[in-house]
Amino acid sequence: MVSEQTFLLSEYHRLPQEALRADFYKRQLEVVCNNATLALFIMDERQECVYMNPAAEALTGYSLSETRGRALHDVIHHTRPDGRPYPLCECPIDQAFPQNNQEQGEEVFVHKDGHFYPVAYTASPIREGDRVLGTIIEVRDITQEKLAEQARQESAKREQLLRQEAEMAQKQVETIFASISDGVFVLDHNWCYTYVSDRLCKMASRSREEMIGHSIWDLFPEAVNTEVYPQFHRAMREQVHLQFEYLHLPWNRWFECRVYPSEQGITVFAAEITDRKRDKEVLQESERRFRRLAESNIFGVAFGNFAGGIHYANDYFLNMVGYTREEVEAGQVQWTDLTPPEFLPLDVAAEEELKVKGVATPFEKEYIRKDGARVPILIGAALLDEPYDQQQDIIGFYLDLTERKRSEEALQQALQKLNFHVENTPMAVVEWNGAMQVTRWSGAAEKIFGWQADDVLGKLLNDLPIVTEEGIEEVVETCKQLMSGEEPYVFSSNSNYTKQGDIIHCEWYNSSLHDETGQLISVLSLVLDVTDKKRAEAEREQLLIREQVARAAAEQANRIKDEFLAIVSHELRSPLNPILGWSKLLQQQKLDPAKTSQALETIARNAALQAELIEDLLDVSRILRGKLSLNIAPTDLASIIQAALETMRLPAESKSIQVHTWLEPDVGSVAGDSNRLQQVVWNLLSNAIKFTPTGGRVDIRLERVDSMAQITVRDTGKGIHPNFLPHVFAYFRQEDGATTRKFGGLGLGLAIVHHLVELHGGTIQAESPGEGLGATFTVKLPLLQGSSPTMQGGSLLEPEAGLTGIHVLVVDDDADTREVVAFLLEQAGAQITTFASASEVLAALSHTQIDVLLSDIGMPDVDGYMLLRQVRALPPEQGGQIPAIALTAYAGEIDYQQAMAAGYQKHLTKPIEPELLVRAIADVVRRKEQEKL
Known part of the structure; x- marks a missing residue:
């Protein structure tokens, strides 16, 4: 029907005018047009509507009678959808007649009821020969097509938007997975990876391509025999969320897995918890x-x-x-x-x-x-x-503090008694400051010497003519001792002048007070006129002085105790953690040989560290109390350096650190304590190796600079921050004090070195270009005038001697200590006899030839001091003169003095290196033999 309609319309302009009026063709045309689904419009040569078929009327809402004789554009095409007028000259439909061309396209018509609708049109001219008689217009409503196209576009747009949102969501998920510390992966029902995060790839040391599409059990077969296999299967089978921990032995790492099932498989979040597990163990141990x-x-x-x-x-x-x-x-x-x-x-x-x-x-x-x-x-x-x-x-x-309060109360009572006696005694009280200006002149002083307080206060002590000529030298020496702090309590008996010129005899009881830097604060003198009653008054004055000394000693002891409590509570416990941990593991006997060796090395290293910390604390104690003493002798620094280098050889080799030594020959000798100077060099070398990374370098140089011996230790280590450099020699100061610090210790080593160097009359200086650029320590010590290395009779450290043929008697109430000392000495070749009590020792000496007595101090019933006093009371043939060494945990200066006073030749503190113990025994035996010569 449509093709027939189209044919007739296309032939319309070719029919003769007479034929158009023929009934046959007219009826045929009307039938075709009336039944056509397309809207048809015919316009005459004036472009006025002459025909509309029913489809056109239905499309426009107008009847032919309403449009006949009118321009179709004015009826249904005069306004644009946005309400603007639509000029005829711009309408492509109406161009078909004047241009004699067929026009096709899409437009928007206005319905009679005012709504707009889209149409597709074809406008063709009607010709008769060369003449254009009008225009025929075919119109099709494309509203549904437009709606369908719009729906398709909107659907495509929504699909694109959803795709973009899905891609964005996937990127966000990947970003989230990349930002968390867990390794994330997804397994399908065939146990193949369908997703792995970057973090998991790093944890597994595999690329994403190596894992995607491959089975977890093929890539990690060792996991089949772990907690992972049954847990993953349970989550997949029962569709339950699971969380568990397991140790992945090939990596020696702990993981916490959280498993989430889904229809596609399981999603796993794997977090490494190795540090947490170790921290938990450390916390439990702590x-x-x-x-x-x-x-x-x-x-x-x-x-x-x-x-x-x-x-x-x-x-x-x-x-x-x-x-x-x-x-x-x-x-x-x-x-x-x-x-x-x-x-x-x-x-x-x-x-x-x-x-x-x-x-x-x-x-x-x-x-x-x-x-x-x-x-x-x-x-x-x-x-x-x-x-x-x-x-x-x-x-x-x-x-x-009950006992301490009782002691303080007793001390206070003694002080009150002292003050009472001072106020009620004819003793003069004279005080002068660091500038030697008189700051106190008591009423008794006015009575004894004749000068009033107003005449004396604020004046220099030297300007006061109270010292006779024969007493000047003694008074000058007394003042030097008081001002230097060498002797804080000095008694002198002098002849003095009064203001009237009389000579009186006085006893002066002087005490000096110094600050922490050693500077003199004041000197207090109690002066007693003993011209008539010298002896009786002297006895009373001695009692007063003893009480004053007791008070000062008690105050000083309390201060030292508090300082040590603060230090010890902070640092001494740290080395115990690895010692106790590895010891417990060794007791379980589950370690392989390599771990056993590592455990023993760790225990030995931390035990040595603890011994070193204790020795540093003891040195600081001696320094704080002014009790650090030196055994001065001509000393060869080259031998000192060589000995220190030997002790640090293994630590340097373990870190592949190159140690370069340059020792200038014939530098000369210094007056010093060889052991303390070796401590200085060892400490500097130890720090250099400690703070130098693996593969670094340490240089030590000895040379003569003018009249000084100069030791330089330079390293390529972490260096010193400029802000910390001024404090590098301060007590208890460390550059890194945070909980997360890399290097431990008490911060005492360099402070002790600084003090030891100054005690030897030398100087020490630290330099560093900055962090990561290494550090240089320079020690300068005064050389002996006219000295050379040959002044030293031998090296500082005698070659280690064996103990073959030496019979050592070891007494210690602690069985473990007794057995280990005996074993060490037997390894050195000595013959050993051990006892647990002093009574057994005395019985053995009467019938056994012993070369050396090695005794503990703290023992029940009879301690080491009492034992040696009893031994020294024996005849020489019964061991009364046997060389004796105290090996004890009592390591204070007072303990050393008590041991020496009891008759011991040496005082060694626990713990002690085996080499030092063997050397000490060999030394006392050698000295005994030299005495026989």
Whole structure:
């Protein structure tokens, strides 16, 4: 029908005018047009509508009668969809007639009811020969096509948007997976990887291409026999979320896996928790050590909270306050119940300090015992966690000061007695400062010497003519001793002048006070006129001086004790962690030979470190008390350096550090203590190797510069920050003090070196271009005038001698110490006899030939001092003159002096290196043989 319609329309312009009027063709044309689905419009040569078929009427809403004789453009095409007018000259449909061309395209018509709708049109001219008679226009409503096309475009747009959102979501997921520390992967039902994150690739040391599409059990067959296999299968089978930990032995790493099932397979988040597991073990070990410390009851420990409750206390604390453990655990003991009202402000101040700093400075107060008695205590506290939280626990540390308070009370009573005697005695009190200006001149001084206080105060002591000519030299020497601090308490007996010119005899009791730097603060002199009663008054004056010395000694002992407690509590426990950890593992006998060797090396290294820390602390103790003494002799520095290099050879080799030595010949000798100078060089070398990375270099140089011997130690290590360089020799100062620091220690080594160098009259200087650029330490020591290396009779360290043929008697009440010492000495060739008590030693000496006695000091019943006094009381043929060495854990200066006073030739402290012990025994035997010659 449509093809017939199209044919007739296309032939319409070719029919003769007469034929058009023929009925046949007219009826045929009307039938075709009336039944056509296309809207048809016929325009005459004036472009006015002459025909519309029913489809056109339905399309436009107009009838033929409404459009006949009108321009079709004015009826249905006069306005654009946006409301703007549509000029005829711009309409492509109406161009078909004037241009005699067929026009096709799409337009938008206006319906009679005013709505717009899209159409496709074909406008063809009607010709008769060369003449154009009009235009026929075919129009098709394409509203549904446009709607369908719009729907397709919107669908495509939505599809593109969804694709972009999916891609963006995937990128966001990948970004999230890349940002987290977990390794993420997805497995399908065939156990093949369908996704792996970058983090997992790094953890597995494989590329994504190596893993995607491959089975996890093929790539990691060792996982089949681990917790991973059954857990993954359970999650896949039962569709349950699982979380578990396992150790991947090939990597020696712990992982925590969180498994999430889905219809496609399982998604796994794998987090490495090796450090967390190790930290947990360290924490458990730390807790065990702390509990051991708390249960040792060396001091009181209690846990409580800011609300006042106490929920744990050790026996020391319970005994101190008189409560039972059951009462504490039942919550019946409160901080506030224990504290007298007058001490509550101190508690409030400590609580505020805890909130701000996390620790409270130790302070003294009193507690009320359960029986109502008061007990003086020293208390310190700290938060268990920081920062402050009202709900967290507080740990308190306690010392019972009852005995100390009794001592202080006794001291105070003695001081009151002393002051009373001073105020009521005819002794003159004279005080002068570091500038030798008189700052105190008592009334007794006015009576004894005749000068009034106004005449003397503020004047130089030298300007006061009270010293006779024969006493000037002694007085000058006394003043030197007092000002230098060499002798803080000096007694002198002088002849003095009075203002009237009389000569009187006085006893001067002088004491000097110095600050921490050694500078003189003041000298106090108690002057007694003993012209008539010299002897009787002297005895009374000696009593006063002894009481004053006792008071000063007690104050100094308390200060030293507090300083040491602060230091020891911070550092000494660190080396115990690897020692105790590896020891426990060795006891379990589950380590392979390599790990066993590593464990033994670690234990030995940390034990040596602890011994070194203890020795540093002892040196600092001696320095703080002014008791560090030197054994001065001509010393060859080249031998010192060689000996120190030998001890540091293995540490340097273990880090592949090249040590270059340049020792200038004939530098000369210095006056010094060989052991202490070796300590200086060893410490500098040890620091250089410690702070130099693997493959670095250390140079040590000895040369003569003018009248000084100069030792230079240079390294290529981490260097020193310019801000820290001025403090590098300070006590307890370290460049890195954070919890995360790389290098440990007490920060004492260089401070001790600095002090030792200055004691030898030398200087030490530290230089560094900056961090990572190495450091240089330069030591200068004064040379002996006219000295040369040949002045030293031998090297500082004698070649190590064996002990073959030497019979050593070892006495120690500790069986472990006794056995290990005996074994070490037997290895050196000595014959060993061991005893556990002093009584056995005395019995053995009467019938056994012993060459050396090696004795502990702290033993039950008869200690090492008493033992040696009894030995020295024996005849020489029964061992009374046997060489003796004290091997003891009592390492203080006073302990050394007591050992020497008891008759020991040497005082060695535990722990001791086997080589040093063998050398000490060989040395006392050699000296004994030399005495026989």
